[in-house]
Amino acid sequence: MSLTEKINAHVDASAGRIAQTLCDLLAFPSIVKVDPREAGPGERDCQLYLRQRLSALGMETDLWDPDGPALYEKYQGRPGANKGRTFEGRPNLGGILTGAGGGKSLMLTGHIDVVPPGPPEHWHSDPFVPVIKNDAIYGRGAVDMKGGVACMLMAVELLQDLNIRLAGDVVFTTVVDEEIGGMGSLAMVDRGFKADAGIMTEPTANRISPICHGILWGRIILDGIGGHAELTPNSWQSSGPVDAVMLCRQMLDGLDVLNRRWQTQPNKNHPLMALPNQIIVTQLKVGEHPASIAGRAEIVIDVQYLPSEKDEKGLGGHVKKEIEAHVARICAMDPYLAQHPAKVEWILDADCAEIEAEHPFVTTFQQGVKEAELNPQLAGFGAHSDIGLPSTLGQTPTVNFGPGDPAMSHQPNEHVSIADLVACTKAIALTLVRWCGVAEERH
Structure with missing residues (x-):
């Protein structure tokens, strides 16, 4: 034997x-x-x-x-x-x-x-x-x-x-x-x-x-303006309530657009990977009270990146900037968010x-x-x-x-x-x- x-x-x-x-x-x-x-x-x-x-x-x-x-x-x-x-x-x-x-x-x-x-x-x-x-x-x-x-x-x-x-x-x-x-x-x-x-x-x-994959965890923060849900209608003017739920929907739709773009981008794909890089929404926190228009929304994302995308420190700095720029473009298209843009906070960067x-x-x-x-x-x-x-x-x-x-x-x-x-x-x-x-x- x-x-x-x-x-x-x-x-x-x-x-x-x-x-x-x-x-x-x-x-x-x-x-x-x-x-x-x-x-x-x-x-x-x-x-x-x-x-x-x-x-x-x-x-x-x-x-x-x-x-x-x-x-x-x-x-x-x-x-x-x-x-x-x-x-x-x-x-x-x-x-x-x-x-x-x-x-x-x-x-x-x-x-x-x-x-x-x-x-x-x-x-x-x-x-x-x-x-x-x-x-x-x-x-x-x-x-x-x-x-x-x-x-x-x-x-x-x-x-x-x-x-x-x-x-x-x-x-x-x-x-x-x-x-x-x-x-x-x-x-x-x-x-x-x-x-x-x-x-x-x-x-x-x-x-x-x-x-x-490398992984980024990030938090996108959207500040609206709260108000009584039954008495004050939604308004896109700075003087009235602005529903953070609506802002959250717009941001989620915008992230979907970026995901679709990444599906065909060469630098977001690798021959050994079954799927392209993705932005995955893993947590949502929206609103403060059942009878109040939501004043704030937080979207937590899990983002993949490839070794070829690493920055000079060996981390995902280039991809962070790419997502920050995309979030800024989404905000620029909305009259309220153009004046009150979303904030992006990075929680974690795990290398690859x-x-x-x-x-x-x-x-x-x-x-x-x-x-x-x-x-x-x-x-x-x-x-x-x-x-x-x-x-x-x-x-x-x-x-x-x-x-x-x-x-x-x-x-x-x-x-x-x-x-x-x-x-x-x-x-x-x-x-x-x-x-x-x-x-x-x-x-």
């Missing part, structure tokens, strides 16, 4: 262990909110569990609470630097399994924070009590992205089961804060964790994705990256994926992921690859199939052998 066959057979036989590892991780409610001070103990508890698993593998581990203000001071204006972040009780985890020498190193990385599960009535079961049903595992974070974390951990464990010692080092990192901007990854890179290449196990349906298809690690990874009987064709990752920080600041060219349908991310009843987990674990284990090299096969 060849080494590839031996690895594949052992991973197949370990499907139950892989599934249990994911269930263990899902049981930690490692929720992060926009205000990280509202985070509970779940992130820390999950990291403590993982540190035990890494220590059992013989890894040298590092568990630390990043210093948010110090990081912001050091990296202000650069990717990952978000003001006001606090990490007390929200640790990052790193581990290094030292190889025998003479091989290339590989970093396996992911995040363990998850978004809130939403209304409990939208779930068939408790989102933090994992359930196995129809050969799939249900729970918040099953896809985004504790499934991937379970696979990268099990890939290392199962190689050790087979007494395979790698020549190169394995660097293992799990971070917090990804769901609100990526400062956890900034802290990880700043800590010095790096390798010759990296795999971030975000959900890609087990396709190698060497590119992700692209690793060239011909990079030696990408082609090596494609061979490992083939050996796991998966599709080696490259694909784009439509959301943001943290590959930009290790790839650029950390000089660790990193690609996305993980189990599960990415469209299931953040949904109620989030789930991943056990078959996907097994296949992902195979691909990572085989790539570790190919990239890091085998020092010896002990018996």
